[in-house]
Amino acid sequence: MTISTLRAGVLISTVSTLVACATIVSGTSQTVTFYSSPEGATVLVGGKILGKTPLSMNLKKESGQSLVFEKEGYKPFSARLETSTNSWFWGNIVIGGFFGSSTDAISGAIYEYSPQQYMVTLEQARVGPLDGQATKPAAQKAKEFIVIGYNNILSDISAGEGPYLESLMSLLSVPEDQHSSAQEKIRALSEVYTEIPEFADRVVGLYLKEDN
DSSP: OOHHHHHHHHHHHHHHHHSSHHHHHHOSEEEEEEEEESSOOEEEETTEEEEESSEEEEEEOOSSOEEEEEOTTBOOEEEEOOEEEOHHHHHHHHHHHHHHHHHHHHHTTTEEESSSEEEEEOOBOOOSTTOSOOOOOHHHHHHHHHHHTHHHHHHHHHHTOOHHHHHHHHHTTOOGGGHHHHHHHHHHHHHHOOSHHHHHHHHHHHHOOTTO
8 A cells, every 4th residue: 555545545534534523513403492471382393293381302403494382362473493504514614525514414413593492472362453462561571582592691791791781781671880780680690590481580570570
């Protein structure tokens, strides 16, 4: 065997090992959590029933899937299960070339679900002239924001600033001169209440009434 042949063999072996980085590193499935107010709503993804809220499911990564929340006595909520391109996919193109990126596309690892938590407030079904779009209470808006942006909010709190933290202060109607103390209170709550919905309830309860 010549040296050039040996080098070629080593290169092929190395590339073969590194292709499909996203598939190997992040996998072809991802856990997504669904919450609703009120609880007990049926969650459907791609037309398939997953269960009732609150619910965490390990879903195969696919783009363009429909998301539906249904509960008797309430209007169904429909949306698209949002995905973004997995950052490992770009590294895979550099390392593995076309073969690696194609493998990830086939496996579904090119995608990642973002956000990973969904919080939906269902609107009661009404019949008659009073039926219409109700204004969502400020407390519920804040709770939904906390659930969906949970990781980003905690990241901003650790950094001492950030857009998610500022948006939360605004939703909670916290005066600017109280932002620092509010930040410390929210940080303390995050250490005690690790369940996201309960954490959201505790934070909202500090500054807003449920009927606001």
